Amino acid sequence: MSAHEPLSTLQTPPEPGDGWDHPGNWLLRAWLARSVPEDLLAQHRPVLAELGRLSGGDWYRMQLEDRLNEPRLTSWSAWGERIDEIELTPLWRRAHRWAAEYGLVATGYDASLGRHARLLQFARAWMYIPSTDFYGCPLAMTDGAARILSDAGNDELAGRALPHLLSTDPGAFWTSGQWMTETVGGSDVGRTETIARRDEHGRWRLTGRKWFTSAATSEIALTLARPDGNPDGSRGLALFYLEPRDEAGRLQNIEVLRLKDKLGTRKLPTAELWLDGAPATPVNGLERGVAAIAPMLNITRTWNAVTACALMQRALALAGDYARKRIAFGRPLAELPLHRETLADLEADHAAASSALLATVDLLGTVEQGEPDDADTAALRLLTPLIKLGTARDAVAGVSEALEAFGGAGYIEDTGIPQLLRDVQVLSIWEGTTNVLSLDTLRALAAVGIEPWLARMNGRLDGCRQPALNARVKQAREQLGAVPHWLAGDPQALEPQARRLALNLYRLTGLVELLALADHWLGRGDDRPLAVARHYQDLRFRLEPLRGG
CATH class of the missing domain: 1.20.58 (Methane Monooxygenase Hydroxylase; Chain G, domain 1)
Known part of the structure; x- marks a missing residue:
């Protein structure tokens, strides 16, 4: 037989299946059917079903085709002009449009949905996230920015940004960055070194290095800086709003020093920035910036947990499909008792993680748009760090176990499976490590x-x-x-x-x-x-x- 002739037996690759109707996604459907009035759920079911079909079908195939593409930074033009242009991957450019069209942020602020807005929003996100290469990250920060600007009492900024952040028109939709991490520390934001000073026209200007800024191409950002003369520590920080580029698309006193070379989430353009007098506007006062940005962190931590559960579900769907197709010892893996038990363990962890998450999302909707009492608000304060840290750790362990269920194929890059494990590893780091959130749990208690x-x-x-x-x-x-x-x-x-x-x-x-x-x-x-x-x-x-x- 020629070395170039096909093998007599080829392994059929696994498919994730329809993200909404997949038998393995029973828990999300069961939770919504219990928690959302049937007439309201009936209005949203077609959108969820469409997202599920796309996520498990066309979008998944695009994701595999886009596997080797990564964002690229061009610092200089051919004629020596500093341009700092970041070219996004094809899938990421499409993901922006889909996020707007399917209301991934806007649904959470739809007052007509009442306390169910968050459940219906995050059900859409659950379908969308697995096949869009972590585009959920800028959506999380956009959602958090919308929450802050909705509540900050700054009518000028709210009027400027909210129509874009909550738009369902891809041409008008903006995303937001969150620029907090500096060289001196991540979670220890009280050591922030970025300084805010007024210029001769009274406009605030920010100067400093932002070491790790995710979604560096976003149209706006919220960031912490210390107004000149303010005391050290977190109380001396203020929260600022800025638009990195002017109307012509040129960066405003900002340089992109480099794109970060990361273990995972490699489609997400994460940059190190130098702010050299970047124009900015205080969101709400000139101190207590950490407290001012806390609502954003609560939202992004919830998105983190949704991402964990959605990616666990994707790994389970692929592993389950593979178990039905892969023959070992004369039988499909799905018929081997030990393999079935392993998959059952993964399903149990996923079901419990998802139940904790969805209960917290339901409570978030009540606190934001329902009629909460003090006990609801207090419970949410404790549950938010708990579900973030717990789902993240379950996702890392669960996806690792699922990868092992593919044997050697799970270790081969062009199957697309290793990317799942690299990507979920960020979930226990982003928005607070397990230890940071455990201490936050003690503060909540x-x-x-x-x-x-x-x-x-x-x-x-x-x-x-x-x-x-x-x-x-x-x-x-x-x-x-x-x-x-x-x-x-x-x-x-x-x-x-x-x-x-x-x-x-x-x-x-x-x-x-x-x-x-x-x-x-x-x-x-x-x-x-x-x-x-x-x-x-x-x-x-x-x-x-x-x-x-």
């Missing part, structure tokens, strides 16, 4: 206490009426009952155990929300959520105890 979260969890279990759940609910109540004991004693003694505490609270949240979903659907003859809840409880609920607890 100091500010609002554990009672709002405990009341919410016990309320979910109180609503479980199906006898088939009794033993599982009893076990979950016992685990919830241990939480106050974990928190007793010297608060400073908790800091070394903050990561363990946060992960335990996250997993309990996922379990309780999954049990509540199981109760709802058992009453309607569907026992799949129950089977997954049982599997998750058996898999994960030998909770790692806190020392002394």
Whole structure:
């Protein structure tokens, strides 16, 4: 046989399938059907179905074709002019249009949807994210900027930017950057060295180096700087709005020093910038900038968690399809008991992560557009760092396990599978590492206490009426009952155990929300959520105890 003749047997490649109707995406559909009024969901189902078909079909194929393309920086023109032009990949240029047309940001601010706006928005994002090479990153920051400018009381800036940030017209749609990270530190933003000074016309000008700016081609950015003469530390920082380019498209006193060479998210143009008197406008006052940008961080952390769950789902869909196609030891992998159990473990982790996330998204919608009470706001304050840190870690572990399920093919670049693992690794780093968010969890507990979260969890279990759940609910109540004991004693003694505490609270949240979903659907003859809840409880609920607890 010639070396150039085809092999007698070729492996059929895996396909992700329809992102909306895929059997593996049952949980998102089940959650929306329980939580969103049927008449409202019926209006949005066609859009979700269309996004699912595109994401698992044409967009996925475009993503594979675009695999080797990366953004390119051209610093100088042929005639020596500094131009700093960033050329985006073909898929990224298309993704901008799709994001506008499908209202990936605008839906979250549609007052006609009431408290369901966020659930319906993030359901769209869930479909969109896996095949668009992390275009969800600028959308997250755009969403956060829209939240800040909606609430800041700066009518001039809101009138200028919000019609673009919330536009569904691709030609009018703007995205936003978030320029916080500097050479001296990432999460330690109090050490920010960028200085703001007024020029002779009274216009604020920013000078400093921004070491890591994602989505460097965005039309606007929010950034921290220290007004000249302000004290050191985070209280002396102010939040500024700027438009990097003028109407002719030229950068305004900004140089792109380089594009970052990253492990993953390589389609996302992340740049190091030098601001040399860039014009900017204070968003709301000249101090307490960290507090002013906090609403943006809460939104971007939620997008981070949605991205984690969506990419876990994509990895599961590919691994499941491959298991049905790949023959080993005379049978498809899907018929081998150990392989089935491995995939079931991944599905259980994904279901719990998604349940914790969707409960938090639902609560975010209530706080923003519903009729929240103080307990809702307090619970959201605690849940936001928990779901970000927990889903990120589950995504890294889950996608790694899914990659292994392909054997050698999972390690081969042109299958597109390794990119999934490289990309999800950023989720535990961006917007706060696990340790940073664990400490934020302790700050949240100091500010609002554990009672709002405990009341919410016990309320979910109180609503479980199906006898088939009794033993599982009893076990979950016992685990919830241990939480106050974990928190007793010297608060400073908790800091070394903050990561363990946060992960335990996250997993309990996922379990309780999954049990509540199981109760709802058992009453309607569907026992799949129950089977997954049982599997998750058996898999994960030998909770790692806190020392002394």
